[in-house]
Amino acid sequence: MSVRVVARLRPLLDKELDKDIIVDATGEKDGKPSSMVRIPNPKNEAEEFSFAFNGVYDMPTPQEEIFTNEVAPHLKSLFQGLDVTIFAYGVTGTGKTHTMRGGMKLSERGVIPRLLSGIYRRGRKVAKDSGGETSVSITLSYYEIYNDKVYDLFEAPEKRSLAGLPLREKDGKTIVVGLSEHACDDLKDFEKLYIEANNNRSTAGTKLNAQSSRSHAILMVKVHQTDSEGTLTSTASAIDLAGSEDNRRTENGKERMVESASINKSLFVLSQCIDAIGRGDKRIPYRESKMTRILSLGQNNGITIMILNLAPLRSYHLDTLSSLNVSSRAKRIEVREIENEVVFTQPPRKGAPVGGATLQQRQPLRPLANAHNTHAVGQKSGDKPAKAFSVYTDSKARPAPRSSSTATSTLRRTNSTNKRPSDSTNSSRPTKLAKPTVARTPAELTAAKIEELIERKVSEALANRVLDQPSVKPPIEISETVQKRLEALERKIENGEAEEARAEGLRFLLMAKQHKERGEDTSALKMYEMAVPYFPGQEKLGKKISNLRAKIQAKKDTESAMIPPPSFQRTTIVTAPIPKIQLPMSAASFDEAPPKEKSQSHKPKPMPIDSHDETDELAIQHEENHKPRKIKADAESDDEFNGSALEHEGDEDDDSFAYKPKPKKTKSKAVAKSSLRVFSDQYDAEHEPPTPRTKQLLDIVNSRDVALIMGLSGVGAKKARDLVEFLELQSEDDGGNIQTLQQLRAVPGVGNRTVERAYEGIVNACLV
Numbered sequence: 001m002s003v004r005v006v007a008r009l010r011p012l013l014d015k016e017l018d019k020d021i022i023v024d025a026t027g028e029k030d031g032k033p034s035s036m037v038r039i040p041n042p043k044n045e046a047e048e049f050s051f052a053f054n055g056v057y058d059m060p061t062p063q064e065e066i067f068t069n070e071v072a073p074h075l076k077s078l079f080q081g082l083d084v085t086i087f088a089y090g091v092t093g094t095g096k097t098h099t100m101r102g103g104m105k106l107s108e109r110g111v112i113p114r115l116l117s118g119i120y121r122r123g124r125k126v127a128k129d130s131g132g133e134t135s136v137s138i139t140l141s142y143y144e145i146y147n148d149k150v151y152d153l154f155e156a157p158e159k160r161s162l163a164g165l166p167l168r169e170k171d172g173k174t175i176v177v178g179l180s181e182h183a184c185d186d187l188k189d190f191e192k193l194y195i196e197a198n199n200n201r202s203t204a205g206t207k208l209n210a211q212s213s214r215s216h217a218i219l220m221v222k223v224h225q226t227d228s229e230g231t232l233t234s235t236a237s238a239i240d241l242a243g244s245e246d247n248r249r250t251e252n253g254k255e256r257m258v259e260s261a262s263i264n265k266s267l268f269v270l271s272q273c274i275d276a277i278g279r280g281d282k283r284i285p286y287r288e289s290k291m292t293r294i295l296s297l298g299q300n301n302g303i304t305i306m307i308l309n310l311a312p313l314r315s316y317h318l319d320t321l322s323s324l325n326v327s328s329r330a331k332r333i334e335v336r337e338i339e340n341e342v343v344f345t346q347p348p349r350k351g352a353p354v355g356g357a358t359l360q361q362r363q364p365l366r367p368l369a370n371a372h373n374t375h376a377v378g379q380k381s382g383d384k385p386a387k388a389f390s391v392y393t394d395s396k397a398r399p400a401p402r403s404s405s406t407a408t409s410t411l412r413r414t415n416s417t418n419k420r421p422s423d424s425t426n427s428s429r430p431t432k433l434a435k436p437t438v439a440r441t442p443a444e445l446t447a448a449k450i451e452e453l454i455e456r457k458v459s460e461a462l463a464n465r466v467l468d469q470p471s472v473k474p475p476i477e478i479s480e481t482v483q484k485r486l487e488a489l490e491r492k493i494e495n496g497e498a499e500e501a502r503a504e505g506l507r508f509l510l511m512a513k514q515h516k517e518r519g520e521d522t523s524a525l526k527m528y529e530m531a532v533p534y535f536p537g538q539e540k541l542g543k544k545i546s547n548l549r550a551k552i553q554a555k556k557d558t559e560s561a562m563i564p565p566p567s568f569q570r571t572t573i574v575t576a577p578i579p580k581i582q583l584p585m586s587a588a589s590f591d592e593a594p595p596k597e598k599s600q601s602h603k604p605k606p607m608p609i610d611s612h613d614e615t616d617e618l619a620i621q622h623e624e625n626h627k628p629r630k631i632k633a634d635a636e637s638d639d640e641f642n643g644s645a646l647e648h649e650g651d652e653d654d655d656s657f658a659y660k661p662k663p664k665k666t667k668s669k670a671v672a673k674s675s676l677r678v679f680s681d682q683y684d685a686e687h688e689p690p691t692p693r694t695k696q697l698l699d700i701v702n703s704r705d706v707a708l709i710m711g712l713s714g715v716g717a718k719k720a721r722d723l724v725e726f727l728e729l730q731s732e733d734d735g736g737n738i739q740t741l742q743q744l745r746a747v748p749g750v751g752n753r754t755v756e757r758a759y760e761g762i763v764n765a766c767l768v
């Protein structure tokens, strides 16, 4: 299904009553209903541009109509397990916040409060229809992206860490690590939370809007449906994007200008993503801004609705044209309608349907192969990507549109006889746009298709080779070389994946520890729970979780014994800000432990399970996967991280947790086991000034310059970005730089191999 794009024209504000209206969204042309927005060509007023949308709402449209037509119909899908994303896009002051949030009066309520109201209503119906077998619960998360940093809106601004919350990719979705999630039992509950959180949003007066949003705000409403089989969770995301601003008109001061630059940049990246998807590019620049990474247009599953907000005024002319152009192209983006999976509380019975009656028709999950190009599915062979600025003439002789609701933007050139048909038709394209047939055929083979073809051919060839192996014997020396290389490659890939997963898990543990130290047990518990999948079967972690649960429960019991229970209860699952993550190093200059930690670190009592135990446990786990050699290396590379990051881990129950290496022992083990030059250098670096090459490497890393870091041998874009992100998390700490190779190795996701390769790259470069 394509992204559904609808346009909404806001009415004139009191101060604009005498202003010139140039946008026509009457939804009617020559007495016939249409879904067009018309606007004159700024260079030639006799000409008119027409843009077609899936729906057009003119000035007097009430809030209720937008919700009833555009959002309410998708509530059913939401309860069937599909994610629903609604986002408002447009220039500053065009009514995005009005559309999403709305006013305080009942009739003025925007999409968000109505959405919640609809969800609760439907939730009650689902529970009732199931005869009480299914229970529905709602949780909320709400955050903003301000100056390309993510902040939890349920958290007071003074509690925020400057670096904001990090993003991670998990199960094909972008998640905000450390974001709080609040149980929200009813509308009253929601209103309270939502109003409070909105006070935390960054807004300010600009010349173009008295209360302009300076951030993109993302509300995530999770619907959890639980029955005897398990829990189905789907998410409705309501996004109020900040508006683009023409700073020649805003007369913004310095601070507003910085915000504006960030807003405009992210919106520019969004338009680039839309263009790239439209062109069928393999690389979509999602990662160039946090907003696009989160929105993941065309990558996310489910239903996506884009509401384009427009102001009717001439003063917005160029901005309006630009946003009409971007959004009309967004219609072409295909979004996969894939439902979320039920998380089983127990293994499903063989042959039993998944979930309740409503879930029986759920379509099977499809692999997300070549996600970037899924939009191509809906493209007809004759289609071609839209131009950066699509200008087509309306024509009397214009063939019937493919579908009035999905036709592409058209330019109406009323006085021209040389008219081109709209590209909404499947007929051949006009001269200017058409390509010669010879050139067209290969153009239909998109890069993705070519790649897919090659991949298929290669796999076929490899499969045949395997089948033919007994009869066809390749020359021994070739087969051995190839085999060795393949094995090395395989090890490398597996090693990298294991490292990444482990680093991710360790991040959760680290955050858990920090939450816990601040006494935020509930958040800590959540973080520990999130770490579980990364360390399956870790008894100590399990014990830690159950102890923490018991502690929280005991606390609750004490509280409820003292206070009479309220009629409803709101459970704050995670409320803490994402803490500043201390780099997991032991170097005093780098990571000054608070006094309490220091005293703990000098505890004479050894940890019940040391690094050795921990590596053994993990080694066992990996041995099951038949990769004992690799594990050793992993364990070595991670020991220091584990040790220093968690060596102060917990008091009471926590002491027993696995990540407690004895640093000295670990170091000597690493030295003994490694004959790599990089380690000897590193150990020198521990005690002596770094060698010039080490310094060069560390200077590059500490530059926090992604491009520079990517120049290091073996460091790709992702690793470079992660490294910078990690360092940024330390940026509150003056001098939060990496000072030794050992510290660098211990950064999550880096490890031995990366450091070794980067170092050798520098050595080689020096030799050349």
Ligand SMILES: Nc1ncnc2c1ncn2[C@@H]1O[C@H](COP(=O)(O)OP(=O)(O)OP(=O)(O)O)[C@@H](O)[C@H]1O
Binding pocket: 009, 010, 011, 013, 090, 091, 092, 093, 094, 095, 096, 097, 098, 099, 209, 211, 212, 213, 214, 241, 242, 243, 244, 309
């Ligand atoms: N449909 C509408 N009916 C009545 N008033 C509206 C409507 N849409 C917008 N407004 C008014 O227009 C003004 C600007 O709207 P709003 O703040 O929602 O714009 P915005 O697009 O969110 O701007 P920004 O991007 O700067 O945050 C507000 O005073 C709002 O009340």
